[in-house]
Amino acid sequence: MNKAIAKQGAVRALGAMSGTSMDGVDAAVIETDGHRILGFGETGYRAYAPEERDVLRAGQGQWHGPQVEAAGELVTRAHAEVLSDFEEVDLIGFHGQTLAHEPRGxxxxxxxxxxxxxxALGLPVVWDFRSDDVAMGGEGAPLAPFFHFACAKWIGATEPLCFLNLGGVGNLTYADPSFDGPEAAGALLAFDTGPANAPVDDLMQARRGQPMDRDGAxxxxxxxxxxxLEQFLAEPFFARMPPKSLDRNDFAKMTGLVAPLADADAVATLTAMCAAGVAQGMEHCPKPPSRVLVTGGGRHNPVLMEMLRVSLDCAVDPVETVGLDGDMLEAQAFAFLAVRVARGLPTSGPGTTGVAALVGGGIVSAPERRSLQTR
Incomplete structure (x- = not known):
């Protein structure tokens, strides 16, 4: 293993994330020892072209076959393009693109x-973060909570707070920074709250030929x-106790529910579904959080943010208010998790994915014919 990874102290890790919104690849560098955030580095982004998003959509919900192979080749190529622009990196955390997620199946x-x-990049790559967690009975998602705990420490939080990621699917992390580390029982609770941007994006694409409802217009x-909305909230998912996770397509029938509605009413209703799912999820928090910090594309939608502020009994703010980058937080999370995997530290636990015991998932692939001590 790379000496820079094996030693104690700072590692300069590069994380990459291609989320369920399928808009592109986020890439970000952090410095970390796998326990604490020691600094944030440069970032990058590589958008998917419309025809590339079509390739990814064709593979959604598939487990094998030519559409899955085409999506995998595209994802690998796009990541190689954006990650090759970074210098002085010790290792890479590569999430890949989720096409199907069925932890109970x-x-x-x-x-x-x-x-x-x-x-291709001549660097060790940590990948396949979720499979071990699922194999041990966990949900395999969400995986960012251990990083969210480090973020809570980094911003100097002293009271419990929530990180709410609104990508294609919404997920919530309740973090209590009074604990020493994320492994402690009670330090974290995390789960998917329901669909977020994906249904709105899909409807806007189908009805208007636009990738999103920009600015909630x-x-x-x-x-x-x-x-x-009431029919949506009657779904059995909301009655399940966390941890729990969703596939992007688990609420696909929502499109059918709003099919008779005019475009604006359909989008407003889908947006309200996202906020209502979050409000339902907040009831599971062990203590009332001091605030909710929102990351992901949903924080750019002022209508959604207004709905959340009306629905929740605490401050709701984008993560930028505490000096974090909401566009890059998940990429940074997989840089952090990569260091934890490389150092044999857990990346999920009973409170975050429902796995029976702490588990550190991931494969570490080393480049051939190159000294791993050379950057």
Whole structure:
């Protein structure tokens, strides 16, 4: 293993994330010892072209076959392009693209060739973060909570708070920084709250040929259909105790629920569903959080943020208010987790994925014919 990884002290790690919104690849450097955040570095982004998003959409919900292979090749190539622009990096955390997630069934599938990236970039790559957790009975998601705990420490929080990620799917981390580390029982609780941006994005693409409801403009024009919202909240998922996770397509029938509605009313209702799912999820927090810090694309939607502020009994702010980067937080999380995997530290536990015991998942692929001590 790379001496820079094996030793105690700071590691300069590069993380990459391609989320369920399928908009592109986020890449970010952090300095960490696997326990604490020691500094944030440069970031990068590589957008997916419309035809590339079509390739990824074709693979969604598939477990094997030519569409999965095409998506994997695209993901690997896109990551190689953006990650090759970074210098002075010790290792890479590569999440890949989730195509299917069925922890109680067939498992979880993130496409992209971590070993191929290691050879192409000449750096060790940590990847396949979720499979071990699922194999041990966990949900395999969310995986950012251990990093969220480090973020809570980094910003100097002293009271319990929540990190809310609103990507294609919403997920919530309750973090109590009074504990010494994320492994402690009670330090973390995490779970998916329900669909977030994905249904709105899909509807906007299908009806308007637009990738998203930019700035919530369409939702602001519409009226929430309360009967549809109530039907959504009656879904069994919301009655389940956390930890729990979702696949991007688990609530696909939401599109059918809003099909009779005008465009603006449909988008407003889907947006309200996201906020209502979060409000339901907050009831599971062990203590009332002091605030909710929002990351992911949803924080750019002022209508959604207004709905959250009305629904929740605490301050709701984008993570930028505490000096974090909401566009890069998940990429940074996988840089942090990569260091933990390389050092044999757990990356999930009973409170975050429901796994029976602490587990550190991930494969470490080393580049061939190159000294791993050379950057």
């Amino acid at each position: 067939r498992g979880t599938l993130q496409v992209g060739d971590g070993n191929g990236l290691a050879q 369409m939702a602001r024009e519409g009226t929430v259909e309360m009967a549809v």
